[in-house]
Amino acid sequence: MSKTLKKRKNHWTNKVHESVLCRNEEGELGLELKGGAENGQFPVIGELLPGTAVCHSGKLWTDELLLEVNDTPVAGLTTRDVHAVVKHSKDPVRLKCVKQGWCTVACKGVCYI
Structure with missing residues (x-):
């Protein structure tokens, strides 16, 4: 197997996962959104309010980067737009979503993926 194919196995896109949520009676998903383009960041899943979000499949963790909502890319959007x-x-x-991780190349600080 070529070196290029081996590197792709460890690519961050292989770590992307999907969670399916339904709104509660009040029409809320029960999660906080942080970050956003106005802060120079990706949208990030904030606090998960206990007992409010109904997760049908997948798992959701705080501090994960939010990439898409119902197949609509949200990277680069402000929190208000998300x-x-x-x-x-x-x-x-x-x-x-995808968990935030450290850069695998030499860099200063955290590289967000």
Whole structure:
């Protein structure tokens, strides 16, 4: 197997996972969003409010990068825009996320993927 193919096995896109949530009676998903383009960051899953989010499949952790909401890319959007995408998404809401990690090349500080 070539070196290129071996490197792709460890690519961050292989770590992306999907969680499926439904809104509660109040129409909320029960999670906080942090980060956003206005802060120079990706949207990040914040605090998960206990007992409010109904997760049908997958797992969701705090401090994960939010990449897509129902197949709509949200990387590069402000928090306000991400809220609008979530608000106008139909149930069930599918979130594609990836855990933040350290850069594998020499760099200064944390590299967000």
